[in-house]
Amino acid sequence: MRQLQRPVAIVSWASFETPNEPARNEVEMLLPVVQEALQKAGLTQNQIGFTVSGSSDYLQGFPFAFVGALDAVGAWPPIRESHVEMDGAFALYEAVNVLQEPGIDTALVYAFARPSRGELDRTLVLQLDPYAVAPLWPDARGLAGLQAQAMRDSGRFGDVPDVPATTVADGATAVVLAVGARARELTDTPVWIRGIDHRIEPAALGVRDLTSSPSAEQAARSVGVDDVDAAWLHALYPHQELLLRSALGLHGQRVDAKAGPMMVGGLERFAAAAAGISGGASKRAVAHATSGPCLQQNLVAVLEAEK
Amino acid sequence: MTTGPAVTGPEVTGPVTIVETPIHLDYSYTPGVAASRFLRSLERGEIVGQRCPRCKKVYMPPRGACSMCGVATDEELTLSGKGTVCTFCVTRIPSPGLEAPYVSAWIRLDGADITSMFLVQECDPEDVRLGMRVEAVWVEEADRQPNLGNIKYFRPTGEPEAPYDDYKDYV
Numbered sequence: 240m241r242q243l244q245r246p247v248a249i250v251s252w253a254s255f256e257t258p259n260e261p262a263r264n265e266v267e268m269l270l271p272v273v274q275e276a277l278q279k280a281g282l283t284q285n286q287i288g289f290t291v292s293g294s295s296d297y298l299q300g301f302p303f304a305f306v307g308a309l310d311a312v313g314a315w316p317p318i319r320e321s322h323v324e325m326d327g328a329f330a331l332y333e334a335v336n337v338l339q340e341p342g343i344d345t346a347l348v349y350a351f352a353r354p355s356r357g358e359l360d361r362t363l364v365l366q367l368d369p370y371a372v373a374p375l376w377p378d379a380r381g382l383a384g385l386q387a388q389a390m391r392d393s394g395r396f397g398d399v400p401d402v403p404a405t406t407v408a409d410g411a412t413a414v415v416l417a418v419g420a421r422a423r424e425l426t427d428t429p430v431w432i433r434g435i436d437h438r439i440e441p442a443a444l445g446v447r448d449l450t451s452s453p454s455a456e457q458a459a460r461s462v463g464v465d466d467v468d469a470a471w472l473h474a475l476y477p478h479q480e481l482l483l484r485s486a487l488g489l490h491g492q493r494v495d496a497k498a499g500p501m502m503v504g505g506l507e508r509f510a511a512a513a514a515g516i517s518g519g520a521s522k523r524a525v526a527h528a529t530s531g532p533c534l535q536q537n538l539v540a541v542l543e544a545e546k
Numbered sequence: 547m548t549t550g551p552a553v554t555g556p557e558v559t560g561p562v563t564i565v566e567t568p569i570h571l572d573y574s575y576t577p578g579v580a581a582s583r584f585l586r587s588l589e590r591g592e593i594v595g596q597r598c599p600r601c602k603k604v605y606m607p608p609r610g611a612c613s614m615c616g617v618a619t620d621e622e623l624t625l626s627g628k629g630t631v632c633t634f635c636v637t638r639i640p641s642p643g644l645e646a647p648y649v650s651a652w653i654r655l656d657g658a659d660i661t662s663m664f665l666v667q668e669c670d671p672e673d674v675r676l677g678m679r680v681e682a683v684w685v686e687e688a689d690r691q692p693n694l695g696n697i698k699y700f701r702p703t704g705e706p707e708a709p710y711d712d713y714k715d716y717v
Contacts, residue, residue, distance in 0.1 A: 264578030267610045270618055284616050300573035310609055313616020357573045365569065374567040 247338050248422035248429035249414055249542070251279035252510035256410035256500060259355040265299060269351040269411040270311040276413035277347065280425050284313050287415075288343035290320045291334050293327030293350040294502050297362050308351060319343075326350060327412060327506030328473070328528030328538050332437050334416055344421040351411040352502040359501060360405050366531060368442060379475075379532065380405045386449040386533045387478040393450040396485075400477040406498035412507045428517040428545065434462030435540040442535065449533050455486035458539035459525075464488065467541060470525035471512040472496040473505045479534055487525060487539065505529065505538065516544045580610030583622065585692035591684050595658055597621040603659040607694075627682040629655040629700065630708045632716035636671045647671045653680060653700055654716050661716050668701035676717065677707040 253275035260268050277283060284290075290312055296304045305322045314320060321337075323330045327350025334346035354362070360378035367373045383402045391399045415425075422429040438454035438461075440447055464470075470489050473496075474480040480496040483489075495515075499507045505528025512526040523543040530536040577585060580596060584607045587594035596608035596619035603612065605619060612619050634651035641648070649671045652661040666674055668683070680700035690696045 262576065262579050262582065264576055264581070264610070267578050267580065267618075270611050270616070273616070297571075300571065300575070310611040310613040311616060313612065313614055315614035353576075356576060358571060362571055365571075369567060370565050373569075 243335070243432070243434075244339050245341075245418045246422075246431055247335050247416050247418055248426075248431045249509065249513040250417045250422050250425040250429055251276050251415045252413065252513055253279065254410065254412040254507050254510050256408055256503075256507070258408055260353055260409040265294075265304065265351050265353055266308055266310045268353065268409065269308060269349065269413075272351075272411040273311050273347070273349055273413045276349075276415050280345075280415040280417075282345065282415065282425070284318070284347070285316075287345050287347045288319065289334055289337045289346040290314075290318055291322065291330040291337070291346065291348055293323050293325050293330035293348075293506060294352055295324055297365055298352050298354050298357060298359070298501060300357055311349075312347065325530050326473075326502050326504065326528050327414075328509055328526075329437065329505070329530060329536075331414060331416070331506060331509055332435060332538055335432060335435055338416060338418050344418045345425075346416040347413065348416065348506065349411065349413040350503040350506045352500045353409040354407050354501045355409050359407050363405075363501075363532070372444070382444070382532045383476045383478070385444075386482075387476070389449045390478055390482065395450065396478075396481050399481065402476050402478065406475065406501075406504075408498075408500040410500040410503050410507070412503050412510050414506060414510055414513070423545075426517075430513040430516045431543045431545065433523075433541040433543050435538070436461040437536065437538040439531075439536045440534075442531075444532060447533070447535075450482070452482050452486040452534050452537060455483055455527070455529075455534065455537035455539060458537050459487045462539055462541045464525050464539065464541060467492060467521075467523050467525050469493040469512075469515060469521035470495070470527065471508040471515065472525070473508045473528040474498065475504075475529065479529070482534060483527065486537075487527070489525075493521070509540070509542075512542050516542055519544075578610055580608040580619065584608050587624070588694060588696045589690050589692045591687065591690065591696070593625045593627055593655065593682070594622055595625050595655075597623060604657055606655055606658040606660055606662065623657065625655045625657050627655070628703060629653040629658075629680055630713050631666065631674060631676060631678040631680060632661050632713045633676065634666065634674050636674070649674050651680075651700070652716065654713055664697060665699035666701070667699040673702075675707060677710065677713060679703045679705040679708060
């Protein structure tokens with residue numbers, strides 16, 4: 240696997256989740272989460288070298304909503320900042336890469352979403368091929384149903400659970416990363432990112448075998464998940480947990496699988512894994528995040544306690 | 547290889563250059579806690595702003611957070627509804643509901659650290675000046691809604707022009 244030139248650790252995190260945030264807007268919901276994560280690391284925003292967020296303006300129904308979210312971090316004087324229109328876990332992946340540059344030692348990663356304000360199953364249609372697929376409006380749960388049925392038909396998975404309603408939850412997660420000695424300064428229990436890889440399958444559902452997850456398999460092979468004792472998986476539906484267990488070669492390890500708020504749930508898996516490791520429940524674990532229809536994209540990381 | 551029916555006719559021979567795929571999504575918009583309090587204050591005929599606890603700047607409308615400091619703005623204060631014209635524009639073509647010429651101005655409300663755009667009326671557009679002191683004119687109490695439409699426009703107060711230093715950072 241590709242080694243990180245500069246070792247990166249998760250040093251603090253904070254998360255908030257509710258089925259339906261009724262009154263606060265995205266910034267009001269995000270701000271206390273960002274502040275909690277920064278406070279736990281003993282940092283202020285002006286000590287953060289790189290800030291990156293994951294969210295989708297389509298969930299808010301508001302162009303450049305991710306720019307408005309910068310109110311929650313205080314981008315003055317101007318900060319070095321980036322955004323991915325994806326789950327915050329993929330923003331964390333960008334941060335890990337930026338932290339390979341000398342001179343940048345800390346990063347703040349955050350994600351936020353309030354899908355309860357819109358029609359999540361329909362909104363997710365807009366991530367599909369806009370010419371041949373999206374006009375048919377195959378909703379997210381429907382596509383998940385195709386995958387579950389394909390798994391059933393393959394006969395390789397035993398009982399494949401029915402596909403429940405798509406999880407609709409509002410929330411925010413923030414994670415602070417730091418490099419090497421700086422991480423040890425900021426916490427007694429840094430959670431080291433030993434490897435991280437992101438693989439993507441074709442956007443066209445028809446060319447994929449939905450009963451396997453080659454992107455998760457390849458990412459797992461690249462980071463080396465052989466000797467983990469636990470896994471925090473980002474499964475949007477129960478049948479995806481079966482597929483991921485198989486793709487990641489998990490047998491007997493403790494598995495915590497969850498969907499969480501769209502665009503937030505993957506980063507929350509990193510926060511949950513870090514909490515498990517720093518709290519002593521695990522020594523070395525997988526943190527996983529997915530994006531796109533039917534596990535199209537997979538991000539796999541191996542996190543480890545300080546030895 | 548299987549073949550379908552022959553595709554013929556002038557209308558199907560050229561490349562497709564346009565595909566229309568209508569998209570419609572419904573959202574319920576939530577202004578947020580700070581903006582809700584602001585909108586409710588407008589319903590009462592008041593203008594409420596919020597002060598940043600760190601840099602002390604007053605936001606109007608309040609956003610619940612100071613975008614420069616990244617902290618929550620909890621302290622609320624009621625502004626007088628008077629302000630100063632910091633910059634303006636005379637439009638000489640009509641807009642829906644507005645006869646030309648009309649004046650749009652960035653107005654800094656007294657006590658606020660952000661300017662907002664309002665109409666200036668009840669005076670000749672030629673008489674509008676930077677530094678002109680103005681006050682809000684509200685719609686009738688019975689017609690008030692929780693939105694900025696409650697302020698019909700600003701009109702001159704007749705006070706002397708504000709000194710340049712008062713608004714030079716907002717021009």
